[in-house]
Amino acid sequence: MAPLACLTHWYISMLYVVPVVGVGGWGWWSTKRMARKKAAGKAPDKKAAARAPEQGLA
């Protein structure tokens, strides 16, 4: 019974880690997503640049 009790104790202890991993993971993913959006917003739109001379905009 002692190993079972030990396993149960560790299992329940890990349940306390779940919210930390969940919130931390969500925060990490959100930060990455925003960084990607920011990078995409700053990168030049090559298609628009290619269309510009045809329309006399460059």
Place this chain on the structure above:
Amino acid sequence: MLAALTGGVGTVALALPASADAHGIVGKADLPIPVWLFSWTAAIVLVVSFVALSTLWRAPQLQQEHRRRLLQLPRVLEWLAGLLGLLLFVVVLYSGFAGAQVANANFSVTFVYVIFWVGIPLASVLFGDLFRALSPWRTCGRVLEALILRARGAAGGGPLLSYPERLGNWPAVAGIVGFAWLELVYVERDNPSTLAALSLGYFAVMLAGMVLFGVEEWGGAADAFGVYFNLLSKLSPLVRSEDGALQLRRPLSGVTTLRIRPGTVVLICTLIGTTTFDGFSNGGIWRNNESGVQSLFADLGLSSTPAQELAYSVGLVLCILLIVAVYRLGVLGVGSVSERYDTGELWRSFAHTLVPIAFAYVLAHYFSLLLWQSQAMGYLISDPLGDGSNLFGTAGYQIDYHLISYAGIWYVQVAALVAGHVGGLALAHDRALVLYRDAEEAVRSQYWMLAVMVAFTSFGLWLLSSVGT
């Protein structure tokens, strides 16, 4: 220590481990949901709070105190409080040296570990910096300082030496670690005469420091207990102004004015870390592994007592370093959002957000100890020496352990942890709004602090639930 304290004179002993009584007794509480689910619920509360802050709190609200005058406190009240503090200190010394050398029958042990170490922090948060008036060494320091000034006369005022700015709060850190070591590690911690001797030693060091560097300068930087209680009093909505007026300020706004000196951040982490070790050392993981660590030192040639003390010392230091590391991780995360501030600036800028967490940990871990063992003062004031006297007729008083149910204690502990961490979140969000260009960037910077707060909350609840396992 806790086993001796919760024994009590003439009380009916509970059929429960005393150390568990004083911290967490979750296993004996009749709770509607599993204990670990409380940590999930607490995390949800923090996330909801974070979303609410992000949406509704778009401009800094706590950087100014917005004080409102309530009433004028007579100056004589401060001197009366000082005399009371001095009287209590003398009783601690006298009972420690001359009284029965039994922890639960001696005034000094319960007064120092319960009323002083746990009661005053709670009183500081509720009523402001009471210890500033009660401090016996500050009272004597002010008298000495006035006498020295009079003796120097026209030669000029000012302290004899200038307090080195680089020293900052590091002496206070040493003091807090020293007291935590005494409370949690030292095998003779229950000995009344040892406690009295150490109290006298601390008093002498404080007096010397105040004479050399000035009462306010030394007291504000190097007095471990003065600095600690003053830190927590910044959470209080009540504050006493320079001219003695009692004022009301916006809750939590006082802590944003915290002066960050060398060692201040480590001091706050130390406060959380020492309470952490207090809980951790009563849990299953430490109990199962402590003998192994102890035998490591015993194999180096140390006898059992020094080996045990060294093992506990290592545990204490590791817990403090763990808290420092978690906060550091949070700060690194905040810094990853923008290159506007370096890690050092952020490390100092967000340190005050840990103060409500430090108080939450103290309240959660020591609530039941305070509730039960403070009642021992009922019989100890009548019999401070434990020699059978009955000065005020209350020597027969018994501790009422049924004042609040075990479930009630658990709910208080959870509420304290959640409220403290929500307070920390609010402070962090408010500071981020000051530091960053716009509200969106401020919110983005706080994702990592949210994770840190959830980590501290879950860890605190795990510590409480694992006591006595």
